[in-house]
Amino acid sequence: GAGVSQSPRYKVAKRGQDVALRCDPISGHVSLFWYQQALGQGPEFLTYFQNEAQLDKSGLPSDRFFAERPEGSVSTLKIQRTQQEDSAVYLCASSRTTGAYGYTFGSGTRLTVV
Amino acid sequence: DAKTTQPTSMDCAEGRAANLPCNHSTISGNEYVYWYRQIHSQGPQYIIHGLKNNETNEMASLIITEDRKSSTLILPHATLRDTAVYYCIVRVGGGTSYGKLTFGQGTILTVHP
Numbered sequence: 001g002a003g004v005s006q007s008p009r010y011k012v013a014k015r016g017q018d019v020a021l022r023c024d025p026i027s028g029h030v031s032l033f034w035y036q037q038a039l040g041q042g043p044e045f046l047t048y049f050q051n052e053a054q055l056d057k058s059g060l061p062s063d064r065f066f067a068e069r070p071e072g073s074v075s076t077l078k079i080q081r082t083q084q085e086d087s088a089v090y091l092c093a094s095s096r097t098t099g100a101y102g103y104t105f106g107s108g109t110r111l112t113v114v
Numbered sequence: 115d116a117k118t119t120q121p122t123s124m125d126c127a128e129g130r131a132a133n134l135p136c137n138h139s140t141i142s143g144n145e146y147v148y149w150y151r152q153i154h155s156q157g158p159q160y161i162i163h164g165l166k167n168n169e170t171n172e173m174a175s176l177i178i179t180e181d182r183k184s185s186t187l188i189l190p191h192a193t194l195r196d197t198a199v200y201y202c203i204v205r206v207g208g209g210t211s212y213g214k215l216t217f218g219q220g221t222i223l224t225v226h227p
Contacts, residue, residue: 105157
């Protein structure tokens with residue numbers, strides 16, 4: 001596709017509910033990142049994939065957060081037993097290489113936990 | 115990755131140049147300077163990056179001081195659509211480094227008519 005696509009655009013979850021957020025990176029892009037952006041803050045790194053391998057998950061805030069990219073393209077970020085502090089915009093970014101290049105971000109999924 | 119310091123906010127008149135400063139006094143020799151911006155309700159957008167030489171593309175120019183401890187992003191003719199949060203990021207680049215980005219608070223640039 002022309003850009004990084006994320007769905008849903010908005011998600012409202014009741015506390016304790018599980019959610020799954022999807023990211024469709026630009027076709028052929030090797031690198032894929034997930035970031036979390038709280039209101040009024042800059043994005044914060046969650047996890048990184050190179051193709052299907054999850055090489056860095058140091059930013060995942062708890063074991064309730066899980067990400068996968070089984071075929072090296074589409075990625076899913078899953079949050080189990082959502083809590084109010086999980087409310088944020090979740091951003092996905094991709095890049096065609098692993099080097100020092102600019103990344104293309106999606107518009108994000110705004111998650112609100114009530 | 116080196117920490118960066120940016121002003122919280124700046125104003126600019128439409129049609130004038132916007133000069134956004136960034137301090138990165140602890141930058142290492144293998145760290146690049148990146149600029150991204152984020153328009154309201156959108157994901158961050160890559161603008162430009164450089165190592166030590168000044169860089170220019172269709173969006174902006176990046177001026178890096180000789181000692182590399184600071185840089186300036188220049189939008190030559192700001193428009194209302196340039197109103198956004200601008201992030202200056204320093205990170206290791208090149209080779210096999212995947213270079214996760216560490217965003218700070220950024221500079222809120224407001225372009226006025």
